[in-house]
Amino acid sequence: MIGYSIIVNFNQNLPQIDLPPDMIHLGIGQPSSYLLPINEMEKAAAHSLSKESRFFLAYGEASGNSTFRETLAQFLSSQYPNKVDPGQLLITNGNSQALDFICTLFARPGDTVLVEEPSYFLALKIFADHKLNLVSIPVDDNGLIISALEEKLETLEPSFLYTIPTYHNPASVTLTSKRRQDLVRICAQKDLLVVADEVYHFLNYSDEPPSPVGTWNNQCPLISLGSFSKILAPGLRLGWMHTRSDLVEKIVQSGLLVSGGGLNPFTSEIVNSFIFLGFLAPHIQRLKTVYRKRIDIFCNQLKESLPDQIEFKIPKGGYFVWLKFPEDIDTNSFRKKAQKQHVDFYPGMLFSHKKELKNYMRLSFAFYDQPVLIEGAHRFGKVISSYLS
Amino acid sequence: MIGYSIIVNFNQNLPQIDLPPDMIHLGIGQPSSYLLPINEMEKAAAHSLSKESRFFLAYGEASGNSTFRETLAQFLSSQYPNKVDPGQLLITNGNSQALDFICTLFARPGDTVLVEEPSYFLALKIFADHKLNLVSIPVDDNGLIISALEEKLETLEPSFLYTIPTYHNPASVTLTSKRRQDLVRICAQKDLLVVADEVYHFLNYSDEPPSPVGTWNNQCPLISLGSFSKILAPGLRLGWMHTRSDLVEKIVQSGLLVSGGGLNPFTSEIVNSFIFLGFLAPHIQRLKTVYRKRIDIFCNQLKESLPDQIEFKIPKGGYFVWLKFPEDIDTNSFRKKAQKQHVDFYPGMLFSHKKELKNYMRLSFAFYDQPVLIEGAHRFGKVISSYLS
Numbered sequence: 001m002i003g004y005s006i007i008v009n010f011n012q013n014l015p016q017i018d019l020p021p022d023m024i025h026l027g028i029g030q031p032s033s034y035l036l037p038i039n040e041m042e043k044a045a046a047h048s049l050s051k052e053s054r055f056f057l058a059y060g061e062a063s064g065n066s067t068f069r070e071t072l073a074q075f076l077s078s079q080y081p082n083k084v085d086p087g088q089l090l091i092t093n094g095n096s097q098a099l100d101f102i103c104t105l106f107a108r109p110g111d112t113v114l115v116e117e118p119s120y121f122l123a124l125k126i127f128a129d130h131k132l133n134l135v136s137i138p139v140d141d142n143g144l145i146i147s148a149l150e151e152k153l154e155t156l157e158p159s160f161l162y163t164i165p166t167y168h169n170p171a172s173v174t175l176t177s178k179r180r181q182d183l184v185r186i187c188a189q190k191d192l193l194v195v196a197d198e199v200y201h202f203l204n205y206s207d208e209p210p211s212p213v214g215t216w217n218n219q220c221p222l223i224s225l226g227s228f229s230k231i232l233a234p235g236l237r238l239g240w241m242h243t244r245s246d247l248v249e250k251i252v253q254s255g256l257l258v259s260g261g262g263l264n265p266f267t268s269e270i271v272n273s274f275i276f277l278g279f280l281a282p283h284i285q286r287l288k289t290v291y292r293k294r295i296d297i298f299c300n301q302l303k304e305s306l307p308d309q310i311e312f313k314i315p316k317g318g319y320f321v322w323l324k325f326p327e328d329i330d331t332n333s334f335r336k337k338a339q340k341q342h343v344d345f346y347p348g349m350l351f352s353h354k355k356e357l358k359n360y361m362r363l364s365f366a367f368y369d370q371p372v373l374i375e376g377a378h379r380f381g382k383v384i385s386s387y388l389s
Numbered sequence: 390m391i392g393y394s395i396i397v398n399f400n401q402n403l404p405q406i407d408l409p410p411d412m413i414h415l416g417i418g419q420p421s422s423y424l425l426p427i428n429e430m431e432k433a434a435a436h437s438l439s440k441e442s443r444f445f446l447a448y449g450e451a452s453g454n455s456t457f458r459e460t461l462a463q464f465l466s467s468q469y470p471n472k473v474d475p476g477q478l479l480i481t482n483g484n485s486q487a488l489d490f491i492c493t494l495f496a497r498p499g500d501t502v503l504v505e506e507p508s509y510f511l512a513l514k515i516f517a518d519h520k521l522n523l524v525s526i527p528v529d530d531n532g533l534i535i536s537a538l539e540e541k542l543e544t545l546e547p548s549f550l551y552t553i554p555t556y557h558n559p560a561s562v563t564l565t566s567k568r569r570q571d572l573v574r575i576c577a578q579k580d581l582l583v584v585a586d587e588v589y590h591f592l593n594y595s596d597e598p599p600s601p602v603g604t605w606n607n608q609c610p611l612i613s614l615g616s617f618s619k620i621l622a623p624g625l626r627l628g629w630m631h632t633r634s635d636l637v638e639k640i641v642q643s644g645l646l647v648s649g650g651g652l653n654p655f656t657s658e659i660v661n662s663f664i665f666l667g668f669l670a671p672h673i674q675r676l677k678t679v680y681r682k683r684i685d686i687f688c689n690q691l692k693e694s695l696p697d698q699i700e701f702k703i704p705k706g707g708y709f710v711w712l713k714f715p716e717d718i719d720t721n722s723f724r725k726k727a728q729k730q731h732v733d734f735y736p737g738m739l740f741s742h743k744k745e746l747k748n749y750m751r752l753s754f755a756f757y758d759q760p761v762l763i764e765g766a767h768r769f770g771k772v773i774s775s776y777l778s
Contacts, residue, residue: 011646014609028754030447031446031447032447033443033447036443036446037446038438038443038446040441041436041438041446042435044433045431045434045435046431046434046435049427049430049431049434050431054427055421055422055623055624056624057425057426057427057430057623057624057625058419058422058425058622058623058624059419059618059623059624060624079654093482093626093649093652094649094652095649096644096645096648096649097482097486097645097649097652099648100490100493100644100645101489103493103494104489104493104518104519108498109497109498113393122644122647122648123648124644125644125646125647125648126643126644126645127644128644129492129493129494129643129644138431173635177568177622178466208434230647233446233447233655234446234448234649234650234651235444235445235446235447235448235449235651235654236446236655237482237649237652237653237654237655250606254514254515254518255485255511255512255513255516255517255518256485256486256513256515256518258511258514259485259488259511259512259514259515260484260485260486260616260626261484261624262484262621262624263482263486264482264626264653265624265626265654266622266624266625266626266656267655267656270434285733322672337416342507355764371655
């Protein structure tokens with residue numbers, strides 16, 4: 001058995017996470033501390049700040065530093081099937097801020113917004129802060145169920161649809177190419193704004209994912225959200241919107257951007273150097289190698305430790321394993337018991353705005369390294385087995 | 390006469406500002422490029438990023454990195470009459486983001502918000518994005534007129550009051566100590582949230598300003614907004630709220646912060662090093678020395694170049710000179726004429742949500758160095774003299 005306290009000390013010291021010292025919280029969807037590339041960031045900062053130009057210390061262009069948008073467009077073009085136009089990019093403080101901003105600009109309290117069931121639980125909280133009325137559409141193994149969307153659109157006129165098309169959080173499913181095309185066609189017909197959270201797109205561990213939904217942004221009202229949180233470092237609070245130029249223009253006219261200028265010019269310039277110096281692509285490769293190995297180890301251990309009636313699929317990308325328990329099980333009912341055994345998770349209910357999905361649970365392999373994942377799965381298996389028996 | 394094009398090249402290259410090459414825009418309220426301390430920022434970044442710890446690359450504490458809040462509290466305590474508690478600080482992406490966030494959390498579309506007449510024009514735009522109903526209270530030489538506030542509060546129940554108590558933008562006036570106390574007493578009685586934009590507090594050029602409104606945050610619902618935009622660099626998008634601990638707690642529970650964590654952990658850590666290395670206080674001193682000299686030169690030249698019927702006071706702090714023209718003059722009516730003479734300004738109307746204050750105008754000495762200010766005042770005087778004659 002692994003000496004857990006050593007591993008914890010190695011992995012932790014992350015201030016947003018306040019855990020008892022011997023707890024393994026398998027729900028946490030954040031990268032391990034040691035996967036944050038501080039040495040490359042040091043070089044990138046030295047590269048940026050040794051220049052004569054200091055424009056990135058001033059208020060920046062409302063849509064983001066133009067050099068950075070060029071660099072980002074080149075990077076995205078190298079990863080996407082189509083060329084990305086820097087004029088279709090708007091730099092954000094990460095997807096949480098982008099979602100908050102979209103709520104302010106594209107919805108009013110009381111408006112209906114469509115979300116997936118399940119969905120990212122903290123996005124649901126942002127929508128709640130904006131007093132939006134949420135209506136959910138179920139997700140199956142192929143992502144958002146398009147016929148269910150069509151049905152809702154017969155009677156509702158939502159302000160937007162929030163979807164996580166690729167390596168879904170928490171369901172770990174990916175919207176198929178066919179469904180992507182259908183989604184775009186329907187939203188074009190209905191003039192429905194699609195807000196596609198594509199934050200896990202680059203973290204594929206087996207085959208290539210379908211083209212990002214952002215690729216279709218000329219065909220329907222669509223904002224694709226990307227972020228450096230999963231592919232570089234969450235503490236940067238740096239992301240982007242990829243959307244039609246006319247939507248970029250609309251957003252640029254907002255008070256927040258006219259007043260404050262670009263949302264993160266200083267950090268943008270340092271990340272610009274990070275990409276310019278060639279650090280980003282190899283870093284993503286490294287993440288994929290690490291996560292791929294963790295999935296193997298973790299899912300094997302889960303299969304070994306968990307009773308057969310618990311179902312899950314091996315994730316093909318992203319951060320999450322989505323466990324399905326028998327219908328009559330409420331995973332929240334044994335959470336305290338698990339915590340007493342120093343293991344924790346996020347119950348399915350969190351990811352449902354209707355507080356359903358009680359027989360599901362989200363686990364993640366992003367935060368802990370292999371030995372801790374094995375130990376966590378082991379502890380977890382003991383708790384579940386004793387609960388179900 | 391100064392070779393203007395050389396000066397412009399020296400001063401400019403700031404991306405948010407898109408001016409014709411020979412234009413002197415005396416309205417711009419941004420620091421000159423050469424006042425942005427890039428060399429010290431380079432040292433600060435090297436200091437932060439050479440450490441072993443990489444917590445600031447992860448999601449940060451929702452209220453901001455605790456080390457940074459400690460450092461900031463110490464800095465503020467050294468500048469304020471009272472000790473500042475780090476538990477009363479919440480790190481923001483600058484005051485524009487903070488205002489946007491306050492609108493989301495403390496108001497709903499259609500709510501009434503009290504603003505000053507005049508007020509910061511881009512704050513008015515942020516409030517408009519949130520569809521707030523603005524009601525204004527006039528400002529005189531002693532700041533917000535408290536009796537007018539009392540009168541409004543007899544019939545209205547606003548969500549909050551937005552005020553710029555010290556070195557007002559654009560009016561350049563400062564709320565007296567007596568009025569600060571009255572303001573706090575009345576807002577405590579009425580349970581009215583005060584949002585005090587104290588961004589110019591540190592930029593005093595003659596005597597000390599009264600205690601910041603934030604000092605009274607235990608006596609009424611109050612959020613004091615501070616920022617590094619005016620005392621370090623706007624491109625950092627870094628600021629703070631100084632407020633009661635229970636309001637910090639409320640804000641920390643928002644979806645945006647629970648999801649994204651602290652708003653700017655990476656930049657916070659670098660600015661933490663900037664302060665730790667002793668760069669901030671001398672930098673502010675340098676700014677004050679530069680701005681003080683500019684005010685002397687610029688206001689002398691304005692007095693010399695402008696007709697007598699135009700009134701203004703010498704600024705005691707902040708960024709702005711607020712010019713009052715005779716009642717029947719609409720300063721916007723000669724703006725195009727001025728632009729043709731390669732000089733520009735912001736007409737008073739911009740700073741009034743009712744589009745009044747037509748006989749006022751905002752100028753600033755923050756952006757251009759002395760020779761350009763002299764040339765600008767000279768050009769400006771010619772335009773005005775020919776218009777008024």
